Amino acid sequence: MSENVLVSVHNVTKSFSLAGTFKKKRHTAVNNVSLDILKGETLALVGESGCGKSTLARLIMRLTEPDSGEIIFDGTDITSLSGRALRPFRKRMQMVFQDPASSLDPRMKIRDIIAEPMEIWKICPDRRERAERIMELLEMVELKESALDKYPDQLSGGQRQRVGIARAISIDPELIICDESVSALDVSVQAQILNLLKRLKKKLGLSCLFISHDLSVVDFIADRVCVMLNGEICETAEPDILFTKPQHEYTRYLISSIPEIKAFINGGKNEYHQ
Amino acid sequence: MKDRLLEIRDLTVSLKKKNSSIPIVKGIDMIIKRGEIAGLVGESGCGKSMTARSLMRIQPPSAIVDGSILWYEADGTSTDLTKLKEKELRKMCGPQIGMVFQEPMTSLNPMIRIGDQVAEALLIHKMAGSRREARDKVIRILKEVGIRDPELRYRSYPHELSGGMRQRVVIAMAMICEPKLLIADEPTTALDVTTEAQILKLIRQMCTTRNMSALVITHNMGVVSQLCDRVYVMYTGRILERAPVGEIFSKPLHPYTKGLLSSIPRIGSNPEYLTTIPGSIPETDQKTSGCEFCLRCSEDERRCFFEMPEETGYAEEHYVRCFAAQHRMEAENE
Numbered sequence: 223m224s225e226n227v228l229v230s231v232h233n234v235t236k237s238f239s240l241a242g243t244f245k246k247k248r249h250t251a252v253n254n255v256s257l258d259i260l261k262g263e264t265l266a267l268v269g270e271s272g273c274g275k276s277t278l279a280r281l282i283m284r285l286t287e288p289d290s291g292e293i294i295f296d297g298t299d300i301t302s303l304s305g306r307a308l309r310p311f312r313k314r315m316q317m318v319f320q321d322p323a324s325s326l327d328p329r330m331k332i333r334d335i336i337a338e339p340m341e342i343w344k345i346c347p348d349r350r351e352r353a354e355r356i357m358e359l360l361e362m363v364e365l366k367e368s369a370l371d372k373y374p375d376q377l378s379g380g381q382r383q384r385v386g387i388a389r390a391i392s393i394d395p396e397l398i399i400c401d402e403s404v405s406a407l408d409v410s411v412q413a414q415i416l417n418l419l420k421r422l423k424k425k426l427g428l429s430c431l432f433i434s435h436d437l438s439v440v441d442f443i444a445d446r447v448c449v450m451l452n453g454e455i456c457e458t459a460e461p462d463i464l465f466t467k468p469q470h471e472y473t474r475y476l477i478s479s480i481p482e483i484k485a486f487i488n489g490g491k492n493e494y495h496q
Numbered sequence: 497m498k499d500r501l502l503e504i505r506d507l508t509v510s511l512k513k514k515n516s517s518i519p520i521v522k523g524i525d526m527i528i529k530r531g532e533i534a535g536l537v538g539e540s541g542c543g544k545s546m547t548a549r550s551l552m553r554i555q556p557p558s559a560i561v562d563g564s565i566l567w568y569e570a571d572g573t574s575t576d577l578t579k580l581k582e583k584e585l586r587k588m589c590g591p592q593i594g595m596v597f598q599e600p601m602t603s604l605n606p607m608i609r610i611g612d613q614v615a616e617a618l619l620i621h622k623m624a625g626s627r628r629e630a631r632d633k634v635i636r637i638l639k640e641v642g643i644r645d646p647e648l649r650y651r652s653y654p655h656e657l658s659g660g661m662r663q664r665v666v667i668a669m670a671m672i673c674e675p676k677l678l679i680a681d682e683p684t685t686a687l688d689v690t691t692e693a694q695i696l697k698l699i700r701q702m703c704t705t706r707n708m709s710a711l712v713i714t715h716n717m718g719v720v721s722q723l724c725d726r727v728y729v730m731y732t733g734r735i736l737e738r739a740p741v742g743e744i745f746s747k748p749l750h751p752y753t754k755g756l757l758s759s760i761p762r763i764g765s766n767p768e769y770l771t772t773i774p775g776s777i778p779e780t781d782q783k784t785s786g787c788e789f790c791l792r793c794s795e796d797e798r799r800c801f802f803e804m805p806e807e808t809g810y811a812e813e814h815y816v817r818c819f820a821a822q823h824r825m826e827a828e829n830e
């Protein structure tokens with residue numbers, strides 16, 4: 223296998239049983255998916271709501287077990303590793319979850335939430351150094367010092383989302399999975415966070431699996447884009463090519479649905495306005 | 497006046513903190529007309545959700561809300577929602593006002609099947625004669641928000657759904673009683689563009705066919721341009737500019753609005769880095785008598801630092817709070 227592949231997913235399948243059906247019908251959320259994430263690459267994952275993006279992310283993070291297939295991280299098959307053996311890999315990949323409200327512990331102060339991964343991995347054990355690092359992270363994600371003494375429910379949605387990002391980058395992982403991680407940010411803060419991710423990638427060679435529904439964001443951040451449909455990957459391409467010469471019918475449909483601001487530039491009204 | 501549904505007058509929200517209080521929403525006015533969709537945009541943390549929550553009186557316990565929120569009946573009479581008893585206000589939630597919260601998991605009960613949760617509102621407000629009728633209605637609306645196999649999904653628990661599916665369940669919950677006003681806080685943040693388009697169409701349709709009104713909080717300018725009739729631009733708890741949607745995009749006046757518009761990533765533009773507004777939002781407890789945006793502003797004047805500009809009208813229904821914009825308008829008129 224090539225040296226510059228960080229994560230390699232081979233024929234991974236995951237299904238769930240659907241509640242309340244007589245024969246316990248199963249729903250295949252991820253169906254025989256294979257993909258590679260290169261070192262220093264940002265791979266975007268787009269597709270219909272419910273097509274299996276978050277499930278695939280959780281499989282890579284080894285937060286759920288695949289029914290079949292392999293996940294290889296930097297040359298090691300981590301599919302059957304567990305507990306102690308998996309631990310070193312946990313440090314090397316971090317995920318920012320889709321729903322910040324339920325992924326941040328409501329009883330912990332923001333300071334402790336951000337410091338937790340450093341605590342676990344014994345990074346910056348010196349108190350002064352740790353405090354400095356927290357301030358640095360806070361600044362990176364455009365949060366204020368006053369946020370540190372708050373609890374998650376005392377922050378706005380976008381502020382919570384940024385706490386998740388600060389926490390994930392705190393221990394310099396090699397792979398970061400962002401599941402709709404900029405979705406609640408206004409465009410100017412979003413631009414700052416996207417620039418941050420791009421800088422980290424350039425400076426530290428961070429790899430990123432970037433799940434997003436916003437195709438213009440994807441166009442900016444991604445080196446390659448995977449389009450997912452009903453649990454399968456139907457097209458993979460560089461963004462320039464994907465947006466100008468989409469091959470798959472679904473990709474074309476997706477691109478045609480982007481809410482654009484073109485109407486007012488031509489002075490006209492758009493389809494939803496009568 | 498007959499076309500009005502909701503009018504917010506000088507709404508302020510501050511948070512008690514030991515012996516001081518921190519202003520979060522600093523006196524905003526807003527009019528929502530019947531059948532119209534108003535959009536509220538602004539920097540993360542500027543007070544958009546707090547505004548929406550205080551309309552429904554679900555602000556955090558430490559918040560003090562002041563100002564009036566007038567609800568107009570079809571005959572032009574109005575009631576002030578801030579003066580209603582808790583019980584009367586709760587009665588309005590559902591049939592009169594439907595609310596979609598920013599994070600769907602916070603409004604779903606993890607222990608109850610999603611179908612039953614959506615049906616609950618119908619049964620509470622006696623809008624369905626029987627459980628069976630409620631069930632049919634729920635399945636219909638789940639289908640309308642694009643949930644496939646709604647009969648099967650009726651029995652799912654929230655954790656068995658994807659993020660976007662949960663978000664649509666919450667939208668279905670808010671819409672099922674056919675409210676006169678829909679307040680939706682970032683309703684499509686987790687939805688792919690095709691599903692998003694479907695939801696936007698549904699909201700639009702409810703507004704045209706049933707004369708529903710909506711207040712939509714969103715950061716997606718594409719959504720604003722496609723969905724909203726009127727836009728309010730908020731910064732640190734104040735409305736800096738408000739205008740019909742076309743004007744916001746074709747003739748933005750406030751430097752903040754302009755900054756927002758220039759930060760939008762666009763497909764095919766391939767910049768190395770995105771344009772941002774320099775600096776960052778001030779601390780909420782930082783007090784200033786001037787314009788809160790002036791430290792980040794490209795057009796600031798000396799007086800911006802100690803004086804807050806009044807709102808001035810530029811065109812019909814287009815207002816802005818900015819000295820520099822005022823001067824440009826004056827120069828234009830000469």
Ligand SMILES: Nc1ncnc2c1ncn2[C@@H]1O[C@H](COP(=O)(O)OP(=O)(O)OP(=O)(O)O)[C@@H](O)[C@H]1O
Nearest residue numbers: 238251271272273274275276277656657658659660
């Ligand atoms: N724990 C679970 N139990 C049962 N079904 C599940 C579970 N987790 C996910 N699913 C199902 O798997 C499918 C894929 O879900 P997933 O969360 O991966 O979608 P997604 O692509 O992330 O969608 P979204 O963009 O809406 O977040 C959905 O149909 C969902 O209902």
Ligand SMILES: Nc1ncnc2c1ncn2[C@@H]1O[C@H](COP(=O)(O)OP(=O)(O)OP(=O)(O)O)[C@@H](O)[C@H]1O
Nearest residue numbers: 376377378379380381540541542543544545546556
């Ligand atoms: N319970 C609380 N206690 C203290 N401060 C709070 C509380 N809730 C919100 N805040 C603060 O009030 C401000 C406004 O929050 P709000 O949730 O209204 O922001 P928002 O405009 O909706 O932002 P976003 O776009 O990120 O959701 C934020 O600075 C937030 O930190």
Ligand SMILES: [Mg+2]
Nearest residue numbers: 276320658659
């Ligand atoms: Mg998801």
Ligand SMILES: [Mg+2]
Nearest residue numbers: 378379545598
């Ligand atoms: Mg909010």
